[in-house]
Amino acid sequence: MVLAPYRGYGSRSEVFLIGRVFRQSQADPAREHGLRSELRDVGRRLSRHSVAGATVTAHFYGTTVKVVTDPDGYFRVHLRPEAAPSPDLTWHAMDLVLEGPTPVEAQGQIYIPPSAARFVVISDIDDTIMLTGVANKLGMLWRLFVADAQSRVAFPGVAALYRALHAGHSGNESNPMLYVSRAPWGIYEVLEEFFRLHGIPVGPVLFLREWGVSWKSPLPRKAVDHKQELIRNMLELYKDLPFVLIGDSGQHDPEVYRQLVNEHPGRVRAVYIRNVSRDRHRIAQIEELAAAVVTAGSSLVLAADSVAMAEHAEGVGLVAPGTVGAVADERVAQDELAARTETREVKRGTPEQTAAAVEGGHLQDMLASGPEDAPPSVVVEPKEPRAADPQGLGDEKPELQDIGARHERQ
Structure with missing residues (x-):
């Protein structure tokens, strides 16, 4: 019997x-190795036997609650601590x-942001941090279920960028890093190891659904609505903090954002x-996202690599000086042959003027130009964006409201 929080x-x-209670056969390291071992591990993960109706007791800062697992073996704990969690810790047992x-x-x-935190990062994992190729279903399934942590590929420079975002401009902000994935909960341990191997800051990994995966029905159900609700919940929970959203152009991130x-x-x-995509339909969705972002007075960076994101983040004070150099060095160390592409800009005096330039085709023209295998990076923002605190984008933190009912549905 396994109790997996x-x-x-x-x-x-x-x-x-969130956690799960299940039964699973044990591996025999002495007998299993190579591809056969990996395939057997896939089978074990897919054939986990859920334990429904089990009672789990949770204790946290003086509060005790009992919860019961659902038909898939999952349990959800939502509680209000009787004693105040230690302000000196970010992770609490x-x-x-x-x-x-x-x-x-x-x-x-449990991650609780410290008082020094100044913004929240919500990042997709698939084709944003790690190459999964969600547009290629068979390749995606192989990478999701068969590839181990060592063989999964991180985009060059992404670890240094995420460490800088977590540390923030001052270097000690411990900004929340929340990750979302289209993958099933069954590969949670693989992602944990992947993050550790690459030095990516850990954070809650929020999967978009319990797949209900089986050999007869291996493909996931759509989860766009679930992702929107999940991020809405985060916006309400951390209602005093601004957000940085990171995703990719290949699937539904532009529409959701x-x-x-x-x-x-x-x-x-x-x-x-x-x-990651030059498909005409995807470009149209990116144009709509760009117009919405700049109308709100914010910035959109369509990045060909992690360095382009770092350049913008350092320029607006999200990360510490020197971040661009660290990300560039890591990128070269991971891929010595990688060439930088030109960073272009769609900038006008006001948000409305910038949005009009996007709607007039300026962004589409930039994305359509250049070599097919080297899409450009494009920054879309008004020349005078909404003012922000360069040290962390705000000081005060009002009390967070109760959104427990919504989170318990996740």
């Missing part, structure tokens, strides 16, 4: 954690016990989109 998150007034004749104990980790920017004007400081 996933990293949780919250505030000093309420916290959330939650003790868990699976009740039964032979109790099983585990400890979950455009909707969120329209719904929450002024909350999104910047949107960084890794440019």
